Amino acid sequence: MRQRVSIVRIENCEIDKAVRDAVEMAGGLSNLVSRDSKVVVKPNLARLAPSGSGVVTDARVTEAVTKLMLDLNPASLVIAEGTAVGYDDGALSTEHVFDMSGTRAVAQMMGVPCVNLNIDKPVAVEVAQPRSMDRILVAKTILESDVVVSVPVLKTHIRTNATISLKNMYGVLPGAEKRAGHMLGINNSLIDLISVVRPSYTVIDGLVGMEGLWRSPEDARIMQLIVAGSDALATDLVGCALMGLDPGSVFYLSELTSRENEVRGLADIDVVGESIDAHAQRFRPAFDAFMERYGDVRVARGPFFCGGCVAELVTAIRYVHDAGYGERMKGLSIVVGAPEEFEVSGKVAVVGECSETYEGYGPMAPGCPPAEDDVVTALCEACDADPSLVLSLRDENRCSMWESTQDLIGR
Ligand code: SF4
Numbered sequence: 416m417r418q419r420v421s422i423v424r425i426e427n428c429e430i431d432k433a434v435r436d437a438v439e440m441a442g443g444l445s446n447l448v449s450r451d452s453k454v455v456v457k458p459n460l461a462r463l464a465p466s467g468s469g470v471v472t473d474a475r476v477t478e479a480v481t482k483l484m485l486d487l488n489p490a491s492l493v494i495a496e497g498t499a500v501g502y503d504d505g506a507l508s509t510e511h512v513f514d515m516s517g518t519r520a521v522a523q524m525m526g527v528p529c530v531n532l533n534i535d536k537p538v539a540v541e542v543a544q545p546r547s548m549d550r551i552l553v554a555k556t557i558l559e560s561d562v563v564v565s566v567p568v569l570k571t572h573i574r575t576n577a578t579i580s581l582k583n584m585y586g587v588l589p590g591a592e593k594r595a596g597h598m599l600g601i602n603n604s605l606i607d608l609i610s611v612v613r614p615s616y617t618v619i620d621g622l623v624g625m626e627g628l629w630r631s632p633e634d635a636r637i638m639q640l641i642v643a644g645s646d647a648l649a650t651d652l653v654g655c656a657l658m659g660l661d662p663g664s665v666f667y668l669s670e671l672t673s674r675e676n677e678v679r680g681l682a683d684i685d686v687v688g689e690s691i692d693a694h695a696q697r698f699r700p701a702f703d704a705f706m707e708r709y710g711d712v713r714v715a716r717g718p719f720f721c722g723g724c725v726a727e728l729v730t731a732i733r734y735v736h737d738a739g740y741g742e743r744m745k746g747l748s749i750v751v752g753a754p755e756e757f758e759v760s761g762k763v764a765v766v767g768e769c770s771e772t773y774e775g776y777g778p779m780a781p782g783c784p785p786a787e788d789d790v791v792t793a794l795c796e797a798c799d800a801d802p803s804l805v806l807s808l809r810d811e812n813r814c815s816m817w818e819s820t821q822d823l824i825g826r
Contacts, residue, residue, distance in 0.1 A: 416676060416677075416678065416683070417678075417683055417684070417685060418644060418645070418646040418648075418649035418678050418683065418684050418685070419441055419442055419644060419645075419649075419684070419685045419686075419687060420441060420642060420643070420644035420646075420649050420650050420653045420684055420685070420686055420687070421436075421437045421438075421440035421441040421642065421643050421644065421686075421687045421688045422437070422621075422640055422641075422642050422653065422657075422686060422687075422688045422689040422690070422691070422694065423436045423437040423440065423640065423641045423642075423643075423688050423689065424639055424640055424688075424689050424694070425622065425639045425640065425641060430473075430475045430476060430479050430622070430641075431475075431478075431479045431482070433479075433641040434476065434479035434480055434483065434618060434641050434643075435479070435483065436641075436688075437618065437641040437642065437643035437688070438483060438618065438643050440643070440687050440688050441643040441644045441645065441687070442644075442645060444483065444484075444487060444616065445487070447562055447615060447616060447645070448484060448487040448489050448562055449487075449489070450488050450489065450490060451489075451490050451561075452487075452489040452490055452561045452562050453489065453490055453491045453492075453559060453560045453561050453562070454484050454489045454491065454492045454493075454560065454561070454562045454563075454564065455492075455493055455494075455495050455530075455556060455557060455560045455562070455563045455564070456477060456480055456481050456484060456492070456493070456494045456495070456527075456564050456566060457494075457495055457496060457557075457563055457564065457565050457566060457583060457584075457586060457587070457614070458471070458472035458476075458477045458494065458496060458516075458518060458566045458567075458620075459471060459472045459496075459566070459567045459568050459570075459578070459583045459586070460472065460496040460498055460509070460512045460513065460516050460518060460586075461496075461498055461499040461507075461585075461586065462498070462499060462507070462512070462629070463498075463507055463511060463512050463515055464515065464516065464631060465515055465516065465517065466516050466517035466518075467622070467623065468623070468631045468632070468635065469568060469570070469622070469623030469624055469625045469629075469631070469634075469635045469636070470568070470570075470625055470629050470631055471512070471516045471568065472516070472518075472566050472567065472568055472620045473568075473620050473622050473623070474516055474517035474518050474520065474521045475521070476566060476618070476620040476622065476641070477494060477518055477521060477522075477566055477620075478521040478524075478525065480564060480566050480618050481494060481521070481522070481525055481527055482525065484564065485525065485527075489562070492527055493527060493528045493529070493530045493556065494518060494522050494527055494528070494529050494530070495529070495530040495531075495532050495535075495554070495556055495557070495586075495587075496509060496512070496513070496518075496529075496530075496531075496532060496586050497509055497531065497532030497533035497534075497535070497554065497586045497587065497588065497589060497590060497593070498512045498533065498586070499593075500533065500590045500591070500593035500594050500597075500820070500823075500824050501593075501594070501597060501816075502594045502597040502598050502813055502816065503597075503730060503733075503809070503812060503813060503816065504816070505816050505819065505820045506533070506590060506594075506816075506820035506823040506824050507823065508823050509531040509532070509533050509534075509823070510531060513529045513531075530554075530556050532554040532556065532557070532586060532587055532588075532589060533589055533590035533593075533823065533824050533825055534589070534590065534824070534825035535554035535555055535556050535557075535589055535825075536554070536555040536589075537552035537553070537554065537555070537589040537592060537825075538552065538553055538554075538555050538558050539551070539552055540552075540553050540558070540611045540612075542607045542610055542611060543610065544610070545607050546603035546604075546606050546607055547596075547599040547600050547603035547604050547607060548595070548596065548599060548603075548604050548607040548608075551588070551592065551596075551607060551608055551611055552588065552589055552592040553587055553588065553589075553592075553608075553611065553612055554587050554588070554589050557587040557612060558612075561615075562615045562616070563584075563587075563612070563614050563615050563616075564614065564615065564616045564617070564618065565580040565581075565583045565584065565614035565616070565617045565618075565647060566583075566617075566618050566619075566620060567579050567580050567582070567583035567617070567619055567620065567654075568619070568620050568621075568623075568624065568625065569619060569620075569621050569624035569625070569636075569638065569654050569657060569658055569698075570624060570625040570626075570629065571625065571626050571627060571629075571658065571660070571698050571699070571700055571701040572701055572722075573628065573701040573702070573705060573725075573729055574601050574602075574722065574725065574726035574729065575601060575602060575605065575665060575666065575667065575722040575725075575726065576660065576664050576665045576666075576700060576701065576702070576721065576722035576725060577651070577654070577655055577658065577660050577662075577664075577665045577668070577722075579619060579650065579651040579654040579655070580614055580617040580619065580647040580650050580651050580654070581605070581609055581613070581614070581647050581648065581651055581667060581668075581671075582605065582667070583614070584605075584608055584609060584612055584613070584614065585601075585605060585608065587608075587612055588608065589824070589825055590823065590824020590825050591821075591824050591825065593824075594817075594824070596608070598813075600726065600727070600784060600786065600787070601726050602666040602667055602722055602723045602726055602784050603784065605667050606666075606667050606670055606671075609667065609671070613647055614647040615645070616643075616644075616645050617642075617643065617644055617645075617646075617647050617650040617651075618641065618642070618643045619640075619641065619642035619643070619650060619654055620641070621638045621639070621640030621641060621642050621654075621657065622637075622638065622639060622640070623635050623636065623637055623638065624636040624638050624657075624658060624696070624698060625698075626658075626698035626699040626700075626701075626704075627698075627699045627700075627701055627703070627704035628701055628704045628705065629701075634699075634704075636658075636696055636698060638657065638694065638696070640657070640689070640694060642654060642657070646678065648668070648671050648672070648677055648678055649678050649683075649684045651665075651668060652668065652672070652678065652680065652681055652684060653681070653684060653686060653691065655668065656681060656691045656695055657691060657694055657695055657696065658695075658696065658697075658698040659695055659696055659697035659698055660698060660700070662680070663721065664700075664720065664721045664722060665721065665722050666721050666722040666723035666726075666784065667722075669721060702725050702728075702729065705729055709732055709736065709744070711744060711745040711746060711747070712732065712744055712745075712747045712748075712749065713747070713748045713749070714728075714748075714749045714751060715748055715749065715750045715751070715754045715757045716751055716752045716754060717750075717751070717752035717753035717754035717755060717769070717770065718752065718753065718754075718755075719752045719753045719767075719769040720751055720752025720753075721752065723767070723783060723784030723785075724751050724752065724766050724767040724784055724785065724790075726784065727766075727780075727784060727785055727786070727787045727790045728749065728751065728766060728790060730787055731787060731790040731791045731794050732744075732794065734791055734805050734806075734808070734809045735791060735794050735795060735798065735800055735805050737808070738800070738804055738805040738808050740795070740798055740800040740805070743798040743799060743800050744794075744798050744800075746761040746762055747761070747762045747763075747764065747794070747797055747798055748760070748761065748762065748763050748764075749763075749764050749765075749766055749794070750763060750764070750765045750766065750770050750773045750776065750777075751765075751766040751767050751770055752767065752769060752770065753769040753770045753772070754770075757773065757776075759776055762777070762797045762798055763776045763777030763797060764777050764778055764779070764780070764793040764794050764796070764797035765777055765778070765779040765780070765793065766779070766780045766785055766790055766793060767780065767781075767782065767783060767784065767785050768781055768782055768783040768785070769783060777793075777796075777797050778792070778793040778796035778797050779793055780792070780793040788806060791805055791806060791809075
């Protein structure tokens with residue numbers, strides 16, 4: 416099925432005009448929103464950062480999208496978000512993020528409520544063909560809406576390689592459910608979530624993107640674009656191309672594009688307005704920036720290397736190192752993504768099913784994606800470290816995160 420995605424360059428700081436033009440060029444909204452519609456505008460406010468930084472959706476873009484929706488006189492309209500709830504890095508206050516991002520100020524100006532999805536009522540939804548979550552708790556505000564407009568930013572991501580419109584939906588999990596999704600493996604959990612809640616429309620804030628680990632302002636990439644379309648997978652594929660990222664390295668995009676009735680790639684998308692080539696940049700992947708901290712560990716990557724293994728590798732490397740095994744990790748080689756060649760020397764761990772031809776070279780974490788505990792165990796065995804110590808320290812850390820942040824996530 417062909418999809419249309421528009422790319423509009425923002426001229427003279429006229430964000431309102433760029434958003435209107437982009438939506439119009441992508442086919443408009445009149446078929447989507449009626450006077451009976453309950454509409455949710457869902458920016459990406461996962462982090463505590465100011466508008467314009469590229470880390471969160473620029474409040475001016477949220478404002479422009481919300482105004483467009485108000486023009487259509489829907490029955491109700493809210494701006495909703497539930498900010499980051501990691502299982503190993505605590506939780507943030509969504510209320511604080513609404514303030515710092517400038518979102519609350521523009522919402523108040525338009526008379527639109529801001530809804531904190533982390534403390535919204537959780538409603539259980541069955542997943543027809545689950546990968547990791549057979550039942551997902553989703554915020555009631557989202558399930559009771561007719562239209563969810565995703566307004567993400569263009570960013571690399573430490574656990575999924577890219578976060579654009581579909582990953583932005585992770586915010587609709589009420590707080591503790593985000594933590595559960597992380598623990599069960601964020602890539603599979605995200606695919607389960609997308610199977611029950613998908614954006615009705617996407618307007619990407621492409622003013623400023625974020626590469627690497629989102630250090631601000633060093634990792635900011637000026638783009639000055641608005642991207643719009645009704646199919647979130649199509650807008651995500653265009654977004655990846657604008658960031659210079661291979662969608663094959665993003666596990667959930669790879670999975671979706673392999674399915675029938677989905678766009679398979681850019682060849683199935685009519686890009687209107689500006690061309691991708693005129694604006695594509697090469698964002699530095701988050702994993703590359705992360706591995707700079709572990710210069711004594713070598714990662715031998717192959718062509719299948721993707722976010723499914725990245726998510727579990729980053730936490731496993733960190734846990735083993737932080738358990739006091741930094742010295743023993745020196746000289747460790749990790750084989751992942753089925754490299755065509757690999758020069759064997761010293762300590763080797765093999766991660767992920769696609770590298771199974773290297774199974775005999777060292778301890779292996781099977782699975783696609785592999786389970787975090789198995790990756791920790793493989794790395795420990797390769798370094799002569801104690802996996803039970805690493806895993807027990809990890810669990811202690813998680814418990815203390817739970818204790819210290821549960822007031823922010825409703826339960
Ligand atoms: S096993 Fe290979 S394809 Fe599967 S998640 Fe890991 S790198 Fe990706």
